[in-house]
Every structure is written in structure tokens, then in C-alpha cells.
Amino acid sequence: MLRSLSGRFLILTVLFVMHAEVLIFVPSVARFRQDYLLSRLERAQIASLALLANDMIDADVEEELLRNAEVYNVVLRRDEARQLILSSPVPDEVSATYDMRMDGPWALMRDALTRLVDPAPRVIRVLGNPVREAGLLIEVTMPTEGLRVAMLDYGRRVLALSLVISVITSAFLFLAVRALLVRPIKRVIGQMQNYAAAPEDTRRIIEPTAGITELREAEQALKTLETELTNSLRQKERLAQLGGAVAKISHDLRNILTSAQLFTDRLEQSEDPTVLRLAPKLVNSITRAVNLCESTLAFGRAEEPAPRLTMVPLAELVGDVIEGERLAVGDADISFSEDIPATMTVRADPEQMHRVLLNLVRNARQAISATGDPGEISVRGEETEDAWMIRVTDTGPGLPKKAQEHLFTAFQGGTRKGGAGLGLVISAELVRGHGGWLSLEQTGPEGTHFVIHLPRRPDAMRAPEPRAA
Numbered sequence: 001m002l003r004s005l006s007g008r009f010l011i012l013t014v015l016f017v018m019h020a021e022v023l024i025f026v027p028s029v030a031r032f033r034q035d036y037l038l039s040r041l042e043r044a045q046i047a048s049l050a051l052l053a054n055d056m057i058d059a060d061v062e063e064e065l066l067r068n069a070e071v072y073n074v075v076l077r078r079d080e081a082r083q084l085i086l087s088s089p090v091p092d093e094v095s096a097t098y099d100m101r102m103d104g105p106w107a108l109m110r111d112a113l114t115r116l117v118d119p120a121p122r123v124i125r126v127l128g129n130p131v132r133e134a135g136l137l138i139e140v141t142m143p144t145e146g147l148r149v150a151m152l153d154y155g156r157r158v159l160a161l162s163l164v165i166s167v168i169t170s171a172f173l174f175l176a177v178r179a180l181l182v183r184p185i186k187r188v189i190g191q192m193q194n195y196a197a198a199p200e201d202t203r204r205i206i207e208p209t210a211g212i213t214e215l216r217e218a219e220q221a222l223k224t225l226e227t228e229l230t231n232s233l234r235q236k237e238r239l240a241q242l243g244g245a246v247a248k249i250s251h252d253l254r255n256i257l258t259s260a261q262l263f264t265d266r267l268e269q270s271e272d273p274t275v276l277r278l279a280p281k282l283v284n285s286i287t288r289a290v291n292l293c294e295s296t297l298a299f300g301r302a303e304e305p306a307p308r309l310t311m312v313p314l315a316e317l318v319g320d321v322i323e324g325e326r327l328a329v330g331d332a333d334i335s336f337s338e339d340i341p342a343t344m345t346v347r348a349d350p351e352q353m354h355r356v357l358l359n360l361v362r363n364a365r366q367a368i369s370a371t372g373d374p375g376e377i378s379v380r381g382e383e384t385e386d387a388w389m390i391r392v393t394d395t396g397p398g399l400p401k402k403a404q405e406h407l408f409t410a411f412q413g414g415t416r417k418g419g420a421g422l423g424l425v426i427s428a429e430l431v432r433g434h435g436g437w438l439s440l441e442q443t444g445p446e447g448t449h450f451v452i453h454l455p456r457r458p459d460a461m462r463a464p465e466p467r468a469a
Contacts, residue, residue: 004308009173009174009177010170010174011167012186012369013169013170013173013174014166014167014170017162017165017166017169017170018162018163018166021158021162021165021166022160024127025158025162026109026113026158027105027109028158029109029112029113029116029151029154029155030105030108030111030112031108032150032154033108033151034100034103034108034269035110035113036147036150037098037126037128037147038128040070040071040126040140040142041100041126041128041130041138043068043070043071044069044071044086044140045068045074045076045130045131045138046069047065047066047068047069047074047086048074048076048085048138049251050234062088066084066086066087069140070142070143071140072087072088072089072090072123072140072141072142072143072165073086073087073090073140073141074086074087074090074138074139074200075138075139075140076130076137076138076139077136077137077138077139090123090141091123091143092121092122092123093123094123094124094125094141095122095124096124096125097126097127098111098124098125098126098127099127100126100127100128100167101127101128101129112151115147116148116151116152116155119148121143121144121145122143122144123142123143123144124141125140126139126140126141126142129402139304144364152338170437173294174282180212181212181215184210184212184215185215188206188222191204191206192206192222195226195364199230199233199386200233200234202227202229202230202369204226205223205227205230206219206222206226206228206243208220208223208224244434264306281323281324284320285324288354306433307348307349307352307430307433307434309347309348309349309434310345310349310454311345311346312346312347312348313343313344313345313352314344314345314346314388314390315338315342315344317350317354317357318338318340318357318379318381318390319338320354320409321354321357321361321379322336322338322361322379323356324358324359325361325362325365328362328365329365329369332365332368332369332372333374334365334369334375334377335372335375335376335377335380336367336376336377336378336379337376337377338378338379338380339378339379339380339381340380341381341383344383344388346388346390346454347388347434347454348454349430351435352430353430353434355430356427356430356431356438357390358453359423359424359427360450361377361379361421363424364392364393364394367397367448368392368394368395368396371396371397374396375394375395375396377392377393377394377395378391378392378393378394379392380393386456386457387436387453387454387455387456388453388456389451389452390451390452390454391441391449391450391452392449392450392451392452393447393448393449394447395428395447395448396448397445398412398443398444398445398446398447398448399440399443399448404440404443407424407440408425408428408438409425424438431452431454434454434455435454435455436452436454436455438450438452439451
């Protein structure tokens with residue numbers, strides 16, 4: 001019971017109702033005491049009427065009148081004269097006097113609590129106004145035993161009534177809480193357990209149905225979380241399948257490229273000037289492809305190996321990338337420009353940085369070629385005290401809105417039809433391995449600007465999370 005929400009709510013309801021009854025109990029007991037004393041004044045006034053009607057009454061009758069009124073004596077003040085109407089022996093001294101005409105609520109509550117906690121019999125004097133204005137003042141002397149017994153009896157009845165009210169109220173609230181809160185929460189818990197059994201199944205994603213605003217918001221948030229998790233699991237499954245496929249393709253492709261590498265050795269023996277100029281580029285490209293296939297097979301998973309950092313002449317690296325892309329331009333009207341200081345060297349893995357630059361330049365070339373308009377691609381190098389920056393800019397049409405939102409997310413950031421959206425993801429991961437980051441600085445109808453940030457010292461800069469502009 002104590003571990004369940006409804007059980008705790010039931011117990012708290014009983015405690016709160018009882019607490020409220022206690023706060024009501026003190027004023028109600030004070031009111032009961034006041035009514036009790038006023039009733040004794042009324043009885044005493046009625047008893048005194050017998051003597052007022054007849055100056056002489058029998059002692060036994062007088063005793064019976066006082067006993068019925070539960071007082072020792074009665075004093076009336078009439079016509080400015082104070083007159084003892086009925087009297088009997090008082091067993092003890094008067095301990096306190098209470099004027100019912102003047103006591104306020106706080107005084108009444110104080111006197112009531114004092115009487116409840118004081119079990120000793122006392123004699124008190126009570127003053128009040130006569131009923132129907134039958135005189136100026138009525139005064140009685142009376143014992144407190146009957147008053148305290150009546151107050152205790154009244155308190156027990158109030159307590160019993162409070163318990164009944166608490167139980168009934170708690171029962172209704174208990175049923176209401178179970179119907180309005182506990183059952184919907186259990187339904188959400190059950191749905192979560194059902195979803196956890198097969199998170200890839202989109203049919204198990206919760207559909208918000210709660211009528212309570214807070215619960216519906218919780219269900220909506222859970223639906224969003226489950227949808228994102230399911231999509232993430234599907235994406236990871238696709239990546240795992242892709243990894244297996246790449247490993248198989250790399251194995252066969254390595255064998256094919258190894259054979260091609262043997263044929264390119266023959267090309268180097270040709271005396272044709274064009275062949276002599278292009279043969280080294282072809283050999284280098286095939287060698288890179290073979291190394292990449294071997295790395296994929298050796299590593300066996302989607303992560304990239306740690307870069308082997310050396311000081312690399314950036315102009316030579318950029319020139320190699322651009323010369324290869326010039327050959328792939330075809331009939332398109334695309335020009336290339338390089339603005340790299342001749343002495344600029346960067347700390348990088350030459351193979352990985354070549355892949356990064358190749359991805360960026362190739363994406364720019366394909367974007368411009370798709371428009372059919374002339375364009376320009378520029379690679380510029382800059383140095384600061386803390387970092388090297390390589391800017392790759394183009395005059396293409398800019399990135400679509402969807403590509404900007406998922407620029408560095410696998411399979412979602414593709415910018416052309418048929419693209420897998422992996423080039424920028426791979427590039428960003430390779431740059432992060434160097435301690436830097438790849439960022440989109442600007443994109444739009446006027447073109448796109450990417451910036452590669454590489455630290456000059458390991459502690460010179462911290463790479464933030466990749467983000468789209």
C-alpha cells in the first residue's frame with residue numbers, strides 16, 4: 001500500500017482530512033462550551049421565575065430547581081439592584097469568572113482548551129444577559145464537572161464523525177485517482193514495456209490518448225523519444241549492413257586494384273608525353289585505393305583509424321586534389337583556383353586530409369555541373385597563431401534546406417540524387433580525428449563556403465560539435 005501511488009494518496013488524504021478536522025475541532029468545542037454555559041444561564045433564569053412569581057418557596061423545591069439548572073446559586077440584577085434569587089451551599093471557592101457578554105473567539109478557544117486539559121473539579125462564576133431582557137444581568141455559580149464531561153463527549157462524537165468523513169472522502173478520492181491517474185500511468189508503463197520488447201517495430205510506438213493535459217504531454221514526449229530511437233536503430237542497422245557490404249566489396253576491389261596496379265607499371269615505360277604526365281597520378285590514385293581497401297578490411301568497423309600526423313606541404317596536397325578533379329570536369333565550364341602559401345605546412349595525415357579535400361572539392365564540382373552554368377571552385381589556406389584554416393568555396397547553387405538540417409548525419413545529408421550523404425560525414429569525422437572541426441560557414445545562391453580548422457598545438461583549440469549553418 002505504501003509503495004503504490006494510490007495507496008499513498010489514500011493515506012495522505014486521511015491525514016489531511018483529520019488535520020483539517022483538528023483545526024475545526026478547537027473552534028467547534030469552544031462554541032459548544034459557550035452554548036453549554038448560555039444554556040445554564042437560561043435554565044437558571046427559568047428556575048428564578050418560580051421565586052419571582054412567589055416570594056416564598058419550599059426549600060426542597062428550591063434545591064430541585066438549582067439541581068435541574070445544574071448551578072449553585074442564581075443572582076439577578078433588576079432595577080439597578082443585585083438580588084440573590086436562588087442559593088445553595090458552594091463546596092469550594094470560585095476559581096474563575098467568565099463574562100459571556102465580552103469574551104472574543106480567541107478567549108473562548110483558550111478557555112475551552114483549558115477546561116479540557118484540567119480534570120480537577122472547579123467552581124466558576126458565569127455572567128450573561130437574561131433572555132428576553134428580563135433584567136440587566138444574570139449571574140450563576142456552577143461546577144465544572146458536567147461541563148468537562150459534556151465537552152469530552154462532544155469531542156468523541158466529532159472525532160467519530162471526522163473518521164467517517166475521512167474514510168468516505170478518501171475512498172472517493174482513491175477511486176478517482178485510480179481512474180484518472182493510476183490507470184493511464186499503468187497504460188503508459190505497459191506500452192513502454194511493449195515497445196522495449198521490439199523497439200524497431202514502428203507499430204509499437206505509443207499514440208497519445210490521455211485526456212489529462214500533463215499525461216498527454218508526457219505521452220507526446222514519449223512518442224517523440226520512441227520515434228527518434230526507432231529511426232536511430234534503423235540507421236545503425238543500415239550502417240552495420242553497409243559495413244558488412246563494404247568489407248566484402250573492399251576485399252574484391254583490392255584484388256582488382258592490385259591487378260590494375262601491375263598494369264600501371266607498364267604505362268610508366270611508355271614514351272608518350274601525355275601518358276608520362278598522367279601515369280604517376282594514376283599510380284598514386286590506385287595506390288590510395290588499395291590502401292583504403294586494406295584499411296577497411298583490417299579495421300573491420302565503421303570507425304576511422306587514428307591519423308598518422310606529419311608536417312605536410314598543403315600546396316602539394318591541394319594541387320594533387322585539384323589536378324585530379326580537373327580531369328573529371330569533362331565539358332562543364334568550371335575553373336579552379338588555389339591560394340596556398342608555398343611555405344604553408346599543416347600537421348595532418350596526408351591520406352586522410354587528401355580524402356577530406358577530395359570530398360569537399362568533388363561535392364562542389366558536382367553541384368556546379370548539375371546546374372549547367374559556369375562556376376568556380378577555390379581552395380585557400382590561412383594561418384593564425386593557434387590554427388591552420390583551409391577554405392573551400394564555390395559559386396554553386398548552395399545547399400538545400402534539408403541538407404543543411406542533416407549536413408553531418410549519415411544517409412540524410414545527401415545533396416544530389418543518388419548520393420548516400422556519407423562524404424561530409426566521413427570528412428567531419430576525419431577532421432575531428434586531427435583535433436579540429438569542419439564547419440559550414442555560408443551557403444546560398446551566391447555559393448557555399450566550408451572551412452577546415454586544424455590546431456597548431458594540441459591544447460590550442462577545442463573542436464565544437466559539427467553543425468549546419
